[in-house]
Amino acid sequence: MKNIQQTSLITMTINKVDFQLQEEHNFDWLKQLGSVFCVFDQQDSGNISFGVEKDNQRYFVKYAGAKPIEFNGNPKEAIKRLKEAVPVYQMLEHPNLIRLLNHFPTENGYALFFQWAEGECLHSHWTFGGPAKYTNPKSPFYRFKKLELEKRLKALDAIFSFHTYIESKNYVAVDFYDGSILYDFNNDETTICDIDFYRKSPSINDIGENFWGANRSKSPEEYKIGSPIDSITNVFNFGAIAFGLLGGEMDRSFSMWAANQGLYQVALRAVEDERSKRYSTVNDFYDAWKSV
Template sequence: MENLQKTNLITMTLDKVDFQLQEEQNFDWLKQYGAVFCVFDQQDSGNISFGVEKDERKFFVKYAGSKPIDFTGNPEDAIERLKKAVPVYQSLEHQHLIKLLDHFSTEIGYALVFEWFEGECLHSHWSFGGIAKYTNPNSPFYRFKKLEVEKRLKALDAIFSFHTYVESQRYVAVDFYDGSILYDFKSNETKICDIDFYRHSPSINDFGEDFWGSNRSKSPEEYGLGAPIDSITNVFNLGAIAFGLLGGERDRSFSKWDANQGLYEVAIKAVEEDRNKRYSTVKEFYDAWKSVLN
């Protein structure tokens, strides 16, 4: 079935940029935002995204309603998910989150328009899939891991600060992983993107093993149907991200850790398999992290 999908793809062109879908679709509505300069067509969420520029201003447009290359679901479900994401971006507006500017229905879909951020995604699987993420010198993740520790700590501070705010607004992060992190190597600025699945807290795992997220940063409860998804879950996620950006990712030994022992001890407590041994809130985790840094 998968190979059949791959061979039956339609190649479309918008403003000299080629991309592929499983079915043709009219994107004339995009013209109001200018010329397309890039397309992200390899997401399995059912969304396709465009970089668009008009009068020297750039936008990131995320759209549901088509059938992207790797999407096996129903476009109607993707549209509903994208509509539900709007109040999440509005409620969690923050200096470290990409900024939602507009959202609207098209003839058969739904679009969200964001301010463009010149960052690169730390899990750019469409360009550096598999081992290339870790070994190709052009991979954003590889380049990030080569930065001095201070710059990586600053990026983590942005991530922890944002998620402390998420917690204060009574939300819980869902599907947060290194693919949600954008890093601008020129300005050393970090922003979070793709918070579409964040929910009101507390929540529960309503999918079981296939709960949203990456195996690199999912907590044990994110594999168990009916398990709580809450601040303690997010403490694990953030600890796992710290090991991804400062350590050996799923190899959490101190020998792979690039920062000091105090920060290692904070991170290792955050990723305890037993929920009761972790920090009880994101704020408590972030405070412990800052107290070691200071």
């Protein structure tokens, strides 16, 4: 089916930057925002994103309303989801989060306008898909895993401190995975770039096994409809992220772990299948992590 779809793709060009969609779409509204220098057109969420530059300032534009090549849903649903993300970015504004500057409707969709955050996505599947993510020396994930331990621990600290903050605001992270992390290799700074699906806590799994998230960092309850999605769920997510950035990802053996035994035990408790065995809050998990 995908091959049939691929043959009917159309290529569009804005400011000499090419990208593909399933059908034509009007992007004239982009001109007022600046000159496009890059496009992210392979997301399955229904969004397409642009890097734009104006007056020597860079910005990031996330847009719903078109039909990106990896999207098989209804653009109206994508528009609805993107609109619902606006108050989430506003409520959870934080130094470690990409900053929302503006949002507005267009003729056929909706756009979120962010300050540009320097960095490379640790799950850049559009450039380093499949095994290349782990084996290509140019892959951001590969390069991150080669960083000295202190720099990787600093990145995790940025992730954990932000999520302790959102917990204090009674929010729960949904669809947080390594694709939500931007790492600036020049300045060793970490930015969280995608919180579109974060929800008020507590919440429940209203989708089932296809609940938002990556299999490598999802908790057992994120596969089961009606299960709670809360701080205990997030504890698992961040334990799994720690294994991804410091260890063997799905292989959670100590031999694959780059840090000390104490941090390993904290991460291991976080990813217990049984919810009652995990830390009860992200704050408790982060406190245990810092104490080691």
